[in-house]
Amino acid sequence: MAKLQVKLKRSVIGRTQDQRATVKGLGLRRTGSVVTLEDTPSVRGMVKKVIHLVEVTELA
Numbered sequence: 001m002a003k004l005q006v007k008l009k010r011s012v013i014g015r016t017q018d019q020r021a022t023v024k025g026l027g028l029r030r031t032g033s034v035v036t037l038e039d040t041p042s043v044r045g046m047v048k049k050v051i052h053l054v055e056v057t058e059l060a
Contacts, residue, residue, distance in 0.1 A: 001038055004039050005036050005058075006035050006037060006047060007034045007054060008031055010031065022049050023053065023054075026043070026047070026054075028054070039058070
Protein backbone atom coordinates (compact mmCIF):
# COMPACT_ATOMS: atom_id res chain seq x y z
CA MET A 1 0.00 0.00 0.00
CA ALA A 2 1.17 3.52 -0.76
CA LYS A 3 2.34 5.82 1.99
CA LEU A 4 2.18 9.54 2.61
CA GLN A 5 4.90 11.61 4.25
CA VAL A 6 3.31 14.53 6.09
CA LYS A 7 5.34 17.48 7.42
CA LEU A 8 3.95 20.25 9.62
CA LYS A 9 5.03 23.48 7.91
CA ARG A 10 3.02 26.07 9.85
CA SER A 11 2.22 26.50 13.52
CA VAL A 12 -1.14 25.59 15.03
CA ILE A 13 -1.09 28.75 17.17
CA GLY A 14 -4.26 30.71 16.50
CA ARG A 15 -5.95 27.80 14.70
CA THR A 16 -9.32 26.35 15.62
CA GLN A 17 -9.58 23.51 18.12
CA ASP A 18 -10.65 21.00 15.46
CA GLN A 19 -7.62 21.84 13.30
CA ARG A 20 -5.33 21.39 16.33
CA ALA A 21 -6.96 18.04 17.06
CA THR A 22 -6.54 16.95 13.44
CA VAL A 23 -2.82 17.80 13.46
CA LYS A 24 -2.42 15.89 16.72
CA GLY A 25 -4.39 12.96 15.28
CA LEU A 26 -1.98 12.80 12.35
CA GLY A 27 0.83 12.38 14.87
CA LEU A 28 2.45 15.76 14.29
CA ARG A 29 3.81 17.53 17.36
CA ARG A 30 5.74 20.66 16.45
CA THR A 31 6.58 22.69 13.37
CA GLY A 32 8.94 20.71 11.15
CA SER A 33 7.94 17.29 12.49
CA VAL A 34 7.45 14.55 9.89
CA VAL A 35 5.36 11.36 9.98
CA THR A 36 4.84 8.57 7.46
CA LEU A 37 1.26 7.28 7.25
CA GLU A 38 -0.68 4.73 5.20
CA ASP A 39 -2.54 6.29 2.27
CA THR A 40 -6.14 5.66 3.37
CA PRO A 41 -9.30 7.70 2.78
CA SER A 42 -9.45 8.71 6.45
CA VAL A 43 -5.87 10.01 6.44
CA ARG A 44 -6.51 11.83 3.16
CA GLY A 45 -9.54 13.51 4.73
CA MET A 46 -7.54 14.62 7.75
CA VAL A 47 -4.79 16.01 5.52
CA LYS A 48 -7.35 17.85 3.39
CA LYS A 49 -8.71 19.54 6.51
CA VAL A 50 -5.30 21.04 7.39
CA ILE A 51 -3.67 21.19 3.93
CA HIS A 52 -2.79 24.86 4.54
CA LEU A 53 -0.59 23.80 7.48
CA VAL A 54 1.14 20.71 6.09
CA GLU A 55 3.28 19.54 3.17
CA VAL A 56 2.42 16.12 1.73
CA THR A 57 4.71 13.83 -0.27
CA GLU A 58 3.53 10.54 -1.78
CA LEU A 59 5.94 7.64 -1.28
CA ALA A 60 5.91 4.57 -3.49
